[in-house]
Amino acid sequence: MRIIGIAALGCGMAALLWAQQFKFNLDHLAAKASNKVDLSLNKDMLQFAGKFLNSKDPDEAKAKGLLNGLEGIYIRSFEFAKEGAWSQADLDQVRNQLKAPEWGRIVGVQSAEDKENVEVFVRTESGKVTGIAVLATEPLEFTVANVVGNIPLESLADLGGQFGLPRMKAAPAKKKD
Amino acid sequence: MDWLEEELKSALNRKEPSPGFEARVAGAARHQKVVTMPRRWVAAAAAVIVLAGAGEAYRWHRGQETKEQLMLAMRITGGKLNRVQMQVSGTRQ
Numbered sequence: 001m002r003i004i005g006i007a008a009l010g011c012g013m014a015a016l017l018w019a020q021q022f023k024f025n026l027d028h029l030a031a032k033a034s035n036k037v038d039l040s041l042n043k044d045m046l047q048f049a050g051k052f053l054n055s056k057d058p059d060e061a062k063a064k065g066l067l068n069g070l071e072g073i074y075i076r077s078f079e080f081a082k083e084g085a086w087s088q089a090d091l092d093q094v095r096n097q098l099k100a101p102e103w104g105r106i107v108g109v110q111s112a113e114d115k116e117n118v119e120v121f122v123r124t125e126s127g128k129v130t131g132i133a134v135l136a137t138e139p140l141e142f143t144v145a146n147v148v149g150n151i152p153l154e155s156l157a158d159l160g161g162q163f164g165l166p167r168m169k170a171a172p173a174k175k176k177d
Numbered sequence: 178m179d180w181l182e183e184e185l186k187s188a189l190n191r192k193e194p195s196p197g198f199e200a201r202v203a204g205a206a207r208h209q210k211v212v213t214m215p216r217r218w219v220a221a222a223a224a225v226i227v228l229a230g231a232g233e234a235y236r237w238h239r240g241q242e243t244k245e246q247l248m249l250a251m252r253i254t255g256g257k258l259n260r261v262q263m264q265v266s267g268t269r270q
Binding site: 059 | 186237238239240241243246247248249251253254257258260261263264
């Protein structure tokens with residue numbers, strides 16, 4: 001009985017690791033967070049949720065369209081009341097898993113204004129995109145997202161500026177003196 | 178009195194039943210089986226209906242919950258990617 005239990009636990013862990021493309025290991029931040037989001041949606045759950053999406057709602061219709069290639073979405077997002085709750089080591093332990101040849105960093109942006117740092121990594125297998133990782137940090141926020149699936153890159157652009165968020169216009173470039 | 182009234186009067190006129198009518202009716206009623214469902218079956222059927230309804234309600238509730246989670250996940254990811262897109266577009270300009 002005990003062996004069966006251990007085997008079942010092992011299978012469960014393996015399934016979780018298989019579904020999620022890298023480990024988050026951020027439970028220690030949850031205790032410090034004033035607000036947290038912990039979402040693990042595997043393929044079955046995505047398909048189940050898809051049945052309840054309303055095609056008449058623009059946001060939900062868009063989400064339904066994106067579900068086709070998705071295998072899972074895993075997100076840990078923490079908001080803190082005070083600065084210094086997360087450390088560079090927390091970021092590095094996630095970032096260190098996103099290495100070549102599977103992962104490639106496609107873009108990283110830093111905002112000096114609000115000290116926001118966002119990095120996007122893409123996982124490719126046989127020339128196909130099989131996953132996206134997003135690391136976003138601010139002094140009071142730490143977010144890691146793993147979108148698993150064969151996602152066409154153009155969907156990336158579609159994903160931004162949708163879901164009730166206004167598509168933000170780029171700030172005009174500063175004139176050089 | 179016209180012919181229709183006459184016809185109606187004749188049709189609705191009280192007539193005595195034939196001899197032995199009462200005994201025949203009582204005999205037929207005795208032989209007829211009244212089919213009634215046992216109470217436990219009625220209770221079981223009611224329980225099945227209630228459980229099926231509750232199951233469907235729970236499924237709908239879980240569906241709505243999962244849908245909200247999906248939309249939240251897409252809002253978070255979309256928001257971050259939108260931020261990147263905005264910054265990159267700004268740099269290109």
